[in-house]
Each structure stands twice: as structure tokens, then as C-alpha cells.
Amino acid sequence: MTTAQKIAEVELEMERTQKNKATSYHLGQLKAKLAKLKRELIEGGKGKSGPVGEGFDVSKSGDARVGMIGFPSVGKSTLLTKLTGTESKIAAYEFTTLTCIPGNVFYKGSKIQLLDLPGIIEGAKDGKGRGKQVIAVARTCNLICIVLDATKPMKHKKIIEGELEGFGIRLNKQPPKVDFKIKPKGGINITHMVENPDLDDEMIKTILKEYRINSVDIVFREKINEDQLIDIIEGNRKYIPCLYVMNKIDDLTMEELDIIDQIPHYVPISAHLEWNLDELIERMWEYLDLYRVYTKPKGKAPDYEKPVILPRKKSTVEDFCMRIHRTMINDMKYALVWGTSVKHNPQVCGKDHQLNDEDIVQIIKKI
Numbered sequence: 001m002t003t004a005q006k007i008a009e010v011e012l013e014m015e016r017t018q019k020n021k022a023t024s025y026h027l028g029q030l031k032a033k034l035a036k037l038k039r040e041l042i043e044g045g046k047g048k049s050g051p052v053g054e055g056f057d058v059s060k061s062g063d064a065r066v067g068m069i070g071f072p073s074v075g076k077s078t079l080l081t082k083l084t085g086t087e088s089k090i091a092a093y094e095f096t097t098l099t100c101i102p103g104n105v106f107y108k109g110s111k112i113q114l115l116d117l118p119g120i121i122e123g124a125k126d127g128k129g130r131g132k133q134v135i136a137v138a139r140t141c142n143l144i145c146i147v148l149d150a151t152k153p154m155k156h157k158k159i160i161e162g163e164l165e166g167f168g169i170r171l172n173k174q175p176p177k178v179d180f181k182i183k184p185k186g187g188i189n190i191t192h193m194v195e196n197p198d199l200d201d202e203m204i205k206t207i208l209k210e211y212r213i214n215s216v217d218i219v220f221r222e223k224i225n226e227d228q229l230i231d232i233i234e235g236n237r238k239y240i241p242c243l244y245v246m247n248k249i250d251d252l253t254m255e256e257l258d259i260i261d262q263i264p265h266y267v268p269i270s271a272h273l274e275w276n277l278d279e280l281i282e283r284m285w286e287y288l289d290l291y292r293v294y295t296k297p298k299g300k301a302p303d304y305e306k307p308v309i310l311p312r313k314k315s316t317v318e319d320f321c322m323r324i325h326r327t328m329i330n331d332m333k334y335a336l337v338w339g340t341s342v343k344h345n346p347q348v349c350g351k352d353h354q355l356n357d358e359d360i361v362q363i364i365k366k367i
């Protein structure tokens with residue numbers, strides 16, 4: 001039996017199993033089985049543990065990477081062309097784009113790499129078309145834009161999400177706050193720091209058994225479910241923010257538009273007529289969660305033209321130095337910081353100081 005056939009078999013058994021308290025552990029075990037089989041499929045056979053799938057040969061550049069994922073002919077290439085000025089072939093037929101086309105969006109002093117990608121269809125993650133390659137690129141993005149055609153059925157959204165989920169991508173979610181440490185011996189130790197009604201110890205042990213994990217320390221710092229536990233054990237999940245870009249709104253009525261406008265993470269646009277593209281870029285910036293930090297050479301005004309761009313989660317003085325030059329941190333005596341991250345302007349700060357958006361930094365070197 002091929003891996004794909006095994007997957008189909010497990011999925012069928014899950015469908016047929018009635019959901020109740022008595023069958024829940026069996027279902028949990030099946031979920032774990034499914035996750036293992038999917039990993040096998042993605043990695044292309046047993047035993048291989050290399051990178052997850054091969055992407056296209058486009059290197060990362062700029063301050064962040066945004067990927068456009070969607071069905072064929074939803075308008076991805078039209079959008080790339082309008083937002084970046086980089087031409088990517090546009091046509092009314094499906095699968096016009098066959099490779100990855102990068103362009104740049106310049107915004108608030110940052111340079112954001114935007115990727116146009118081939119359209120994907122259902123079953124992409126199982127190796128249909130170029131879908132596997134496309135989703136492999138999605139895993140490398142700082143933001144995913146799922147591009148949808150407003151005139152097409154809403155179920156397309158679910159299909160694309162399912163493809164990305166199946167490839168280990170988690171959209172608009174945070175990694176669960178759980179410590180998970182496998183040990184050579186010592187048995188299973190479970191500590192609940194919070195109540196965990198969706199995941200009892202029997203379920204945890206059933207899933208661990210499926211993975212043949214006999215010794216492990218687990219500390220739950222938040223409430224999670226069995227799917228999230230499997231994510232933790234698998235360990236290769238990517239947590240990526242996602243915007244749903246609803247294109248071709250020029251073909252909608254005002255009433256239809258009003259509904260879309262209220263859905264979270266949605267941006268309605270018309271790429272072709274360039275409607276609402278400023279809003280889209282603003283939302284991309286917001287979802288990328290980037291800080292601008294200005295450098296200030298000694299005795300000179302800060303450089304407001306070329307900020308150092310840092311992800312909010314990696315924005316200490318050390319991160320700032322590393323972004324400028326690898327060895328800079330070794331030569332630093334201390335940093336002078338102006339802005340909202342400090343009480344005094346300027347304030348003397350060490351390498352671990354957490355910066356804020358639009359802070360100004362001057363590095364004072366050792367002599």
C-alpha cells in the first residue's frame with residue numbers, strides 16, 4: 001500500500017467512527033497515525049528527515065517575505081504586477097504562472113519581498129501539480145496572503161486552508177505554551193499548570209504510545225486539545241500570520257461587499273482596478289509586525305530614511321546590531337536609546353534591552 005492509500009484508509013476510518021466519549025481515545029490515536037503518515041508523504045519516504053519538501057529556487061531578500069497562495073486565475077499575478085511593478089504574465093486561462101516570481105514592495109522604509117506563485121488545487125499537498133512546491137515556499141514566508149476570487153464559492157477558502165494545514169502550516173495561531181522534553185528514561189510526567197478539560201491524561205498517553213514515546217516531561221501552561229499535542233510532538237509546524245485577500249470585488253454588489261468587510265483577517269480589493277491596494281499594504285505591514293529602528297551616528301541627526309527593520313519578537317539591541325553587522329555586538333560597549341522603550345532620553349542600555357517601534361539607537365564602541 002502506498003502512503004497516500006494508507007492516509008485514505010485512516011481518513012475513512014475516522015469518518016466512520018462515531019464521536020463519543022468511548023471512541024475519543026481511538027480517534028486521538030487515528031489522528032496521530034494520520035499526522036505521521038502525512039509527514040512521511042511530505043518528506044518523500046520513510047527514514048528521510050531532511051527539509052520539508054523542495055521549494056522554488058528564489059532566495060530570500062529584503063526585510064520580510066510575503067507569499068500569495070490561491071486557486072488558479074484568482075488574480076495573483078495581476079496583484080504582483082500592480083503592487084511591485086514587476087511583470088508577471090496575466091491571462092484568463094488557469095495555470096498561467098508556472099514558477100515563483102518575486103517582486104518588491106517598498107513601505108515605511110522597509111523592503112518587502114512579495115512572491116507570485118502558481119495556482120494550487122485540492123490535493124496539492126499530496127503531490128498534485130506544483131502544489132507541493134508552492135506550499136514548501138509558503139512555509140518560508142513571514143506572511144501568507146490567501147488570494148480568493150470573490151465571485152467563486154466560499155468553500156475555496158477551506159480547501160486552501162486544508163492544503164496548508166496538511167503541510168504543517170498553522171495560520172493566525174500561536175505555538176501552544178507547553179514544555180515538552182523527551183528523555184532516555186524516567187517514564188511519563190505530566191504537569192497541568194491550568195485546567196485542561198479537552199485533553200485528559202489517558203488521551204495524552206494514547207497519543208504518546210502511538211509515537212512510541214515512553215519517557216517525557218510535559219508541562220501544560222495553557223489549555224490545548226489533542227491536535228495541538230500532536231503538533232508539539234511532530235515539532236515542525238510553522239506558525240504564520242495570514243491575510244485573506246478577496247479579489248475581483250468589482251464584480252460584487254454593494255450588499256455582498258458589506259458582508260466581506262466584516263470578516264476578520266479579510267481585505268477586499270480589485271487588483272485589476274487598483275481598488276483598496278493601499279489598505280492591503282497597510283494590513284500586510286500590520287500583520288508582519290515589524291519595528292523600525294533608526295540609527296544615529298555620533299554627533300549627527302538620526303537616519304530616518306533607512307530604518308533597521310526588525311520583527312517585534314526579535315527586537316533587542318543585540319538583534320539590532322546583528323541586522324547591521326555580525327561582529328558589531330562584540331565591539332559594543334553600550335547603546336544610547338531614545339524613544340518609547342526607555343524612561344530617559346537618551347538612556348544607557350545593554351544588549352538585552354527590548355526596543356520599540358521608531359526608537360533611535362546609537363552604538364557606543366569599546367576603545
Ligand SMILES: Nc1nc2c(ncn2[C@@H]2O[C@H](COP(=O)(O)OP(=O)(O)OP(=O)(O)O)[C@@H](O)[C@H]2O)c(=O)[nH]1
Binds near residue numbers: 079094250273
Ligand atoms: N474582474 C476582475 N478581474 C481580474 C481582477 N484581477 C485579475 N483579474 C483577471 O483574472 C484573470 C486571471 O488573472 P491572473 O493574474 O493571471 O491570475 P493568477 O492567479 O495569477 O492565475 P494563475 O497564474 O493561472 O494561477 C485575468 O483575466 C485577469 O485580468 C480583478 O480585480 N477584477
Ligand SMILES: [K+]
Binds near residue numbers: 096097
Ligand atoms: K491565470
Ligand SMILES: [Mg+2]
Binds near residue numbers: 076116
Ligand atoms: Mg499567475
